[in-house]
Amino acid sequence: MVDIRKNAPATGVSELFQLLRDGRPRTRSELAELVGVARSTIALRIDSLMELGLVAPVEDAASTGGRPSSRIAMQADTKVVLGADVGASHLRVGLTDLSGTCLADSSRDLLVSAGPERVLDTVAELGSGLLEQLGRERTDLLAVGVGLPGPVEHSTGQPINPPIMPGWHGFDVPGYLQDRFGVPVLVDNDVNVMSMGERQAAWPDVEDLIFVKAATGIGAGIICNGTLLRGADGVAGDIGHIRVPGGAELLCRCGNYGCLEALASGPAVARKLQESGLSAANGRDVVALVAQGEQEAVRAVRQAGRDVGEVLSACLSMMNPSVIVIGGSMALTGEHFIAGVREVVYSRTMPLATQHLQIVQSVSGMDAGMLGAAMLALHHALSPESIDEMLAARV
Known part of the structure; x- marks a missing residue:
């Protein structure tokens, strides 16, 4: 797999989180050695990530003497993302945790030719229902990913002359769903996300x-x-x-x-x-x-x-x-x-x-489309840039 650390900026906290995204628990000393900073600096960065609810201590590591060393790992269950697979004749929507594990999903038969408003309103309805089903607050949702059965302009998330999607050309899919969920929305072709x-x-x-x-x-x-x-x-x-x-x-x-x-x-x-x-x-x-x-x-x-x-x-x-x-x-x-x-x-x-x-x-x-759409949302939500934005909003 591509090493996501290569593209992580040296902003400290976000850089550290990219190391922890693999889910592997590490001690503060291990993290300090990997990042190349003092252990006290690592402790401050960990505190910031803990305040965001993204990492937490796990079971103690084996100690060579003295006080056992607590290990730190990503908290996969504190936040969620929503993935929506919009097919030619169906919708499949799912909530996943930060590791990409599906927590709940829902589906409905619906023709994409019914138009963007009806289809996306149904995505919002199903997604909101899943949040309620899991007892999650809207603030737990970090991002939404959507796969569409037609060409999508990646920079804007807008469908471009999709042959089986009348009424969708140039429609602002990210903006429409962002108004309903209040989080970033990422859109791509359905087979790409699959x-x-x-x-x-x-x-x-x-x-x-x-x-x-x-x-x-x-x-x-x-x-x-x-x-x-x-x-x-x-x-x-x-x-x-x-x-x-x-x-x-x-x-x-x-x-x-x-x-x-x-x-x-x-x-x-x-x-x-x-x-x-x-x-x-x-x-x-x-x-x-x-x-x-x-x-x-x-x-x-x-x-x-x-x-x-x-x-x-x-x-x-x-x-x-x-x-x-x-x-x-x-x-x-x-x-x-x-x-x-x-x-x-x-x-x-x-x-x-x-x-x-x-x-x-x-x-x-x-489930491939729904899981892939969730991965699209996860890659954005946990990117260094997004972590930096979370830190800035906390101040």
Whole structure:
């Protein structure tokens, strides 16, 4: 993982907190040696962090004689952040502690096409309900993270011409939610935050990873050299709108023909099954039919995996990741979808690029977006700059 201490300014208290963010208890002497200051200076900085409720003493360390040395560690349970995963047809909202552990979550079916006000009001409603459920005050909330199913301008948090989100272009999502929660709001593309959540949960030491979400839409979050790759305009990884030969003249929701999403997404597979006489209105129905052993559904899902594998083969040659993670509702079909991906990727890509490659199902499952959005909020809330702001507000 990237060493967050590299970017921590030498402001003393905030620098010290970055050392303690890993959750490992340390004595004052150990901290003084690591930071390179006197033990008395460390004691003052620890006192400041304790006043903020961010660190506290834990069980005594073994002593070599005399008074035992108290160890200091981050207090993960004193504050919380809110993560919101806004999908094309659902919302999933969760509260996590400062270690990223989910404390409570809630979900609701809601089309993103209902518009920003209705969707974000529902996020605020669910988030406020979770705070009340846990007996938390609004002052316990440090930040909110949101993942949206479309391109997002990272500097402003505003959606930019999202193809499946009518009424969202240029909408001030951070400002709208900040008015309701009174804390900083961070916004990014949903697959980007999923890649962050999955890496945190299962692949913390992997530097090059592609997370593929295959659900109502198809997209990819790219971790390159340990850093999330957004691109110049925030659309890196938008593989769902790459034209594929098998798409023929299928009309995509973005207005173009032949996109991967129009061929291999959950709704696209459902339409194919309808044409075969099966009852399937969406990706969930496809998953249910596969679980029932319906062979036509299994064949359609396997082919959808092959179609995604075609695009990933090109991505693999460009990015050379060591792990490809498959998430979203289509991953819930078990090995059938992933087997199709593997079949094409391993047969179409140079052996040197695949000799150590793992193609796996998401560990976080349907929680990946919510957990990733919470990580987005955590990285901001616990940054050196944010800690400095907390200290300044205390004076």
